Amino acid sequence: xxxxxxxxxxxxxxxxxxxxxxxxxxxxxxxxxxxxxxxxxxxxxxxxxxxxxxxxxxxxxxxxxxxxxxxxxxxxxxxxxxxxxxxxxxxxxxxxxxxxxxxxxxxxxxxxxxxxxxxxxxxxxxxxxxxxxxxxxxxxxxxxxxxxxxxxxxxxxxxxxxxxxxxxxxxxxxxxxxxxxxxxxxxxxxxxxxxxxxxxxxxxxxxxxxxxxxxxxxxxxxxxxxxxxxxxxxxxxxxxxxxxxxxxxxxx
Numbered sequence: 001x002x003x004x005x006x007x008x009x010x011x012x013x014x015x016x017x018x019x020x021x022x023x024x025x026x027x028x029x030x031x032x033x034x035x036x037x038x039x040x041x042x043x044x045x046x047x048x049x050x051x052x053x054x055x056x057x058x059x060x061x062x063x064x065x066x067x068x069x070x071x072x073x074x075x076x077x078x079x080x081x082x083x084x085x086x087x088x089x090x091x092x093x094x095x096x097x098x099x100x101x102x103x104x105x106x107x108x109x110x111x112x113x114x115x116x117x118x119x120x121x122x123x124x125x126x127x128x129x130x131x132x133x134x135x136x137x138x139x140x141x142x143x144x145x146x147x148x149x150x151x152x153x154x155x156x157x158x159x160x161x162x163x164x165x166x167x168x169x170x171x172x173x174x175x176x177x178x179x180x181x182x183x184x185x186x187x188x189x190x191x192x193x194x195x196x197x198x199x200x201x202x203x204x205x206x207x208x209x210x211x212x213x214x215x216x217x218x219x220x221x222x223x224x225x226x227x228x229x230x231x232x233x234x235x236x237x238x239x240x241x242x243x244x245x246x247x248x249x250x251x252x
Contacts, residue, residue, distance in 0.1 A: 001023065001027055001032055001033070001034055001035065002035040002036075002037055003023070003035075003036070003037065004036075004037045004038075004040065004041065005020060005036050005037075005038070005041055005050035005051065005054060005056075006040070006041050006045065006050055006151065006154065008040035008041070008154065008156075009040075010164075011156045011157075011158055011164055012148075012149050012150070012154065012155055012156025012157075012158075012164075013156075013164050013165065013166070014149055014151060014163075015054075016165075017054055020054050020056050021056065024056050024057075024058075027059075033059040033060060033082075034058045034059050034060075035058055035059065035060040035061070035062070035078075036049075036050060036051055036058040036060070036061050036062070037062050038050055038051070038061050038062060038063055038064075039062060039063065039064035039074075040064070040154065040204075041154065042061070042063040042064065042066055042067070043063075043066050043067070043111075043112065043115055044066070044151075044152065044153055044154050044204060045151045045152055045154060046121060046152065047115055047116065047121070049061070049063075053151065058078070059078050059079050059082060060076060060077070060078035060079075060082060061076065061077055061078060062074070062075070062076045063075045063076070063077075065104075066108075066111065067108045067111075067112070068101070068104030068105065068107055068108040069104065069106075069107025069108045069110060069111040070107065070111075071101070071103060071104035071107050071108075072098050072101075072104065073098055073099075073101060073104040073105075073108065074096070121152050124152045124153040125150075125152050128150045128152060128153055128154075128155050129150060131155070132148040132149070132150050132155050132157070133148070135148065135157065136148045136157065139157075139159075144159060145159055145160055145161045146158070146159055146160075147160060147161065147162060147163055149163055153204050154204050155204070
């Protein structure tokens with residue numbers, strides 16, 4: 001069984017810890033492998049990923065480009081008896097174009113060193129909590145049903161009164177957003193440059209985000225109603241300042 005311990009591609013959906021414990025128990029009883037897809041949660045929920053955060057050890061783990069400082073790379077690991085099936089110890093051949101890429105490895109090592117600094121995850125938890133609460137409060141003041149959730153630097157929102165627990169709940173929100181496409185607060189917008197699909201995705205905050213940057217976000221809290229993840233390109237009349245973005249959007 002392979003799963004994301006915290007759902008990140010249908011919004012932010014944190015699991016009931018009892019669910020993960022039950023999955024671990026069932027897979028052990030039936031001799032099935034439990035594989036955690038930690039591409040989004042690895043080094044995000046804690047230095048040991050979701051498995052450390054929830055105190056559950058899977059048989060295999062997959063990791064993504066965070067171990068390369070954001071550069072293209074991936075990795076997997078697990079129990080010794082499984083990993084010994086991979087060459088040169090075992091018969092399964094494995095190779096990759098970017099395996100061990102020097103640039104990615106250098107960036108990854110530096111990233112992991114920064115995450116090991118004392119207080120890193122405490123700081124991430126604090127600033128993410130402030131950001132999530134600020135946006136949720138603003139949404140509610142604007143008359144929207146809204147809730148948010150986070151674990152350290154991973155967070156997300158839903159336009160509902162209560163939290164989202166499964167994909168069915170998330171899909172209802174997606175349909176609601178599709179029906180509301182183009183609805184913004186009068187003439188002022190916040191556009192999230194994400195991708196061309198109007199889907200739901202968990203977000204992750206940067207470890208090195210500054211207080212000044214957070215204050216800039218807070219300035220926008222009261223000025224937006226709906227954030228639509230559509231990629232748009234504009235020619236700005238001056239340097240990249242918030243006033244320039246608003247000017248262009250007003251003229252559009």
